[in-house]
Amino acid sequence: MKYGSNILSAYKPNKMLNIKQSRLLQNLRLLGSEIFDRLILLIAYKGKASSIFKLVTVICIVNLASFSQVSAQNQNRVTGTVVDSTSFPISDANIALISGSDTLKTRSDINGAFLFFIKKISHFQLKVSHIGFAEFTDTFPLTTNSDSVNLKPIKLNIYATQLKEVLIKATRKPILFKKDTIEYDVDSYNMNDDDLVEYLLKKLPGLNLDKDGNLTSEGKKVTKLRVNGKDFFSGNIKEFIKKLPLGILSKIQIINDYGDDAAFSGIKTKPIQKMLNLVTKPDEDNGIFGNVSSTAGTNKLIGADINGNYWKGVKQISGDVNLQNATSAVGSSVNNKADLSYSNQIGKYLKIGGNYNFGNSRTSNETNTFSETINSLGTIKNQINSKSFAKNTTHSFSLNTSYNPGEKTEIKLNANLNLNNSTDSTFSDSRQTGLFNQGLISSDYGNSKNPTGNINVQIGRRFNKAGRVIMANIEYKNSNNNAANAINRRIRYYDTLGNFKKDSTFNSLTTNRLKVMSTNVTLSYTEPLNSKSNLDFVYKFSGSKQNTSLITEENLPQGLIRIDSLSNHYDNYTSNQKLDINYRFEGEKINLVSGLSLQRNTLSGFTANTVTKVQQSIYNFSPALNITYNPNSAMSLDLNYSGESEAPAIDELQPVRNIKDIQNIFIGNPRLKPAFTHQAELNFRHFGDKSNQLITAGLSASITQNKIVNNTVIITDTLNSLKQLTSFINANGSYRLGGNYGYTVPIKISEVQLNTSYTGNIDFTNDVVYTDNIKANSFSRTISQTIKTAASFKHFDSEVAVNYMTAFNHYNVGQGLTNNVHRWIFSLNEKVTFDQNTSLNIDATKSLNYGYANINSSNPFVVNATIMRLFFKQSLVINIQATDILNQANKINQVTIGNSVINNRTNYITRFFILGLSYKISKFGHLK
Secondary structure, three states, X not given: OHHHHHHHHHOOOOOOOOHHHHHHHHHHOOOOOHHHHHHHHHHHHHOOHHHHHHHXXXXXXXXXXXXXXXXXXXXXXXXXXXXXXXXXXXXXXXXEEEEOOEEEEEEOOOOOEEEEEEEOOOEEEEEEEOOOEOOEEEEEEOOOOOOEEEOOOEEOOEOEEEEOOEEEEOOOOOEEEEOOEEEEEHHHHOOOOOOEHHHHHOOOOOEEEOOOOOEEXXXXXXXXXXXXXXXXXXXXXXXXXXXXXXXXXXXXXXXXXXXXXXXXXXXXXXXXXXXEEEEEOOOOOXXXXXXXXXXXXXXXXXXXXXXEEEEEOOEEEEEEEEEEEEEOOOOEEEEEEXXXXXXXXEOOOEEEEEEEEEEEEEEEEEEEEXXXXXXXXXXXXXXXXXXXXXXXXXXXXXXXXXXXXXXXXXXXXXXXXXXXXXXXEEEEEEEEEEOOOEEEEEEXXXXXXXXXXXXXXXXXXXXXXXXXEXXXXXXXXXXXXXXXXXXXXXXXXXXXXXXXXXXXXEEEEEEEEEEEEEEEEEEEEEEEOOOOEEEEEEEEEEEEEEEEEEEEEEEEOOEEEEOHHHOEEEEEEEEEEEEEEXXXXXXXXXXXXXXXXXXXEEEEEEEOOOOEEEEEEEEEEEEEEEEEEEEEOOEEEEEXXXXXXEOOOHHHHOOOEEOOOOOEEEEOOOOOOOEEEEEEEEEEEEEOOOOOOEEEEEEEEEEEEOEEEEEEEEEEOOOOOEEEXXXXXXXXXXXXXXXXXXXXXXXXXXXXXEEEEEEEEEEEEEEEEEEOOEEEEEEEEEEEEEEEEEEEXXXXXXXXXXXXXXXXXXXXXXXXXXXXEEEEEEEEEEEEEEEOOEEEEEEXXXXXXXXXXXXXXXXXXXXXXXXEEEEOOOOEEEEEEEEOOOOOOOEEEEEEEOOEEEEEEEEOOOOEEEEEEEEEEEEEOOOO
């Protein structure tokens, strides 16, 4: 403040300033504001005093009231955060500050932070409350030698009062909707303390946990796990929901996660990821847990697993070794892995963690594929039977550090190194009919080595002015892929009656080396306008340099001969620069982000064979909008709109023929432009406190400009036979519309409560395809509906579900091609508890498949059963398991790619009879 006075004292108006302007300068000197200092320096250095002075005058008059209110001579600034007993931030807490006869009120933001400006007095009183927590009240003194008071974190304890051995708790709500968060109260669902998190997730309305451990919320996959808002070991959801008991938890939260940088700065520009956050009860954020197990069964199945975890807040140590092996008529299946991780607080400010993962796998399977490809001349039908074998070995190292020398500064460093070696072989026999009448027998032997590494540095700084934040994020990635494929092909040609005419062979060795170096930089700055609104400025740069060397050699009796037309050296560079300017408002019931986004995409490429150089720049402009409305804790509504660009892949750019599939050759287009997608999404949620009914609904839409699509043409080869050549071009006209809903309602029949849910989604897609350089459309519609009901009795739990899916696709090419498939799935899951140590689980699924052409799409009935017995205080577990008892399981799916509809059926090992023995350790809340 004195600095501004010194500037004004030293400043002498020149002849360009009139008397009124000089007097106004002297009066403004009394304000002594930091902003005015900078404006005076601007005047002094620019010299255009008259025009700039007018601007300064207007700004000063408009902001005079607010500047005078926060003047250091009259006011104090009070800041603080509200947290629970685990130090996890509590948002939307009601905060009242009593200063003399004045009472000021506000709410904590998503980081639990709050801010007040008050008159200078000797002390003030603070009251903090939140549903489910005991109210906090305390009095704080004000010192005369400071203009700012930063309170220590205010901890709220869960509300519970003991009175004459009767526990009286605040009224619980099973579900609460907060900003970016759906929160489930664990104690509202009458679970046993020993039940695992996995068991409750299957019952929570609005969530779906499938048999493979994949968790989804509102149709989106949940990808990250944290405990009390902090990283938890490897963050593997599938692993830890099977290990953590419900007795240590108070809340389960599904959070829209925008990244760690958003948690610090409040700027939410990254795509949303669903995160599972488990909130523990006080003093339960510690424990030792793990198990030792072994299994043996039919098909030479043998397995062993040993894992242990030590958890004490941020100190986490874990190790896991898992071995599995099985064989069948298809081949062998091996899956071995080892993991080791460590994290801990080093000193007061530094946290460090590291992980090592090893994986070794061998897989084999049989696949039946039938595809139909439409073009202007007719339809190509292709029946393929194939066997594949693959071996993969991976080593992964990661290091992460976090340095926090206070609440205002955060520095993070993350580094990763991955080594991946793989070998694979595929044998296939295909027969084409229709427009083509050919057969192809091929064998493909390949191996690749792919080391990758990246390093990421994130620096964030909060200034003394509440809400002012600056952040920088820099990431560098490097990968080197070296791959070689030896492919032997024999093509057989037939006449229109199916009689053999001739054949040809082509054996080749392809060596591909791809080196990619990429850099990503994000700079952001937030300027607070007041306690609830901010201006956000975000600049993003991403650049990628790719160097490709492709050599194709024909394997002839005299040796390998290079084919120059199928070899190439190609360099390309792509970059994207994006500037976002957004206004952000955070109120009690509504959050708003509104602004503009400007993007510049550049692409340059050089082809050595043709000495061709391509360079282009494209600009895209789009608005940005994010609105979240929470009128109360039982309802939420959010709307999102954004625009993003996507650069072409290296295979889409490289201008050399890819002959891996000699009947369908691909060639890149170095003149492709980046695609740009506009997308919008609307979501609604409501929970009835009295009815316990949950309603969710969502709508989404997207449209893509310059989408990269296939252009397939029919060509004649050297033997005067037909083949397909597919290239890539940019096209407009692609869009997608989607919707989903969920309705969960408890239905009571006599004394039995049925928790019934109805979920569904519908998706419409219109894609542009080119055949023989003629533009056409592919329209698809997918509808899925599921009804599920579950009931719990004294000795058994039951769940019944019915799912119906229909998929329709139509190409308006040539004579047209229409495909329609349907699938019914009926499932039953029963758990019978004979006593506290003995249980039986049975799950059965019947599938009815219609419309999957020429892949022998049976209607499998899959039955699995497990009987379990616990010993020694439930530490020792013996189980007998039977999977796919009737040996009918298979995997069937349909996909549309370009102008083709592809049906797949994959056979793999599914039937096992297994004996398992395991000893588990599960002790929580005892580490002090």
